[in-house]
Amino acid sequence: MPAVELTNISKAYGTTAAVRDVSLTVEPGELFGLIGPDGAGKTTLFRILATLLLADAGTATVAGHDVVRDFRAIRNVVGYMPGRFSLYQDLTVQENLAFFAAVFRTTVQENYELVRDIYEQLAPFKDRRAGALSGGMKQKLALCCALIHKPEVLLLDEPTTGVDAVSRQEFWHMLGTLKAKGITIVVSTPYMDEAARCERVALLQTGQVLRVDTPAALRAAYPWPLYAVRAARMHPLLQDLRAYPGTHSCYAFGETAHLSLARPDAEATAHLTAYLTGKGHRDVAVTPVPATIEDTFMELLTQQQPANPEPHEPAAQ
Secondary structure, three states: OOOEEEEEEEEEEOOEEEEEEEEEEEOOOOEEEEEOOOOOOHHHHHHHHOOOOOOOEEEEEEOOEEOOOOHHHHHHHEEEEOOOOOOOOOOEHHHHHHHHHHHOOOOOOOOHHHHHHHHHHHHHHOOOEHHHOOHHHHHHHHHHHHHOOOOOEEEEEOOOOOOOHHHHHHHHHHHHHHHHOOOEEEEEEOOHHHHOOOOEEEEEEOOEEEEEEOHHHHHHOOOOOEEEEEOOOHHHHHHHHHOOOOEEEEEEEOOEEEEEEOOOOOOHHHHHHHHHHHOOOOOOEEEEOOOOHHHHHHHHHHHHOOOOOOOOOOOOO
């Protein structure tokens, strides 16, 4: 039995479709990612799974419980961490934990082994009000509160957005520890680099699932020869690469441009270097690179576009 199952879920706000015919399953003990930019429908799906929102169509179950019929049972087996910090700012760390434990008719001590590694990082600040914590510490406190009743399924809506790189690394390490304890984790993120930390991911855009697969399979699915291209001026570089006769797609990727060619070219590095040098570019470097999940995501978006679409920039990096 899947830990989470969505079947043809749709939800609209007025005339705006937030989620459209989404179907996917998450296996027990899996670390599953919902990957996509703002507006992709991730938060709406989490609210439906957490029984905070009713879908307009379709069905969903969590730990075998229907999200409509069995909403009370789901709230006892799900830990939910919303995207915005939603704990009580005026309560201390210790008071927030005690409050959420009481809500679920348990105690901090009863499930302490589950949260010990996280709580030990919070212990020096246990008497500090939650509103005075740093972003990383707020994140850890929210995770502790979501785990305090020992849930079977943990729903984390963009938990690393707005925190520093070190805190992001620490948080994903904590998720690995929780997964090893048998907890099913569904996490959303706009950061494509975090997708590689999941066992499987669903790529979402405008409320639709583009593809569900493992990170390795998504990278391997990219069908075009790919190059990272660097030059002194990025904007003219992108324009000239998009005008190159063999270009399939081209967009900014960090400090480089990722260029895919419509067909293999054994001399592509030399041809591109000569082409760009002839256009007046300086410090040109062309390097073949393996595809990332973001490259596959961008390719799937391209397939959804009408003929001759305007060039677009990546949704997330």
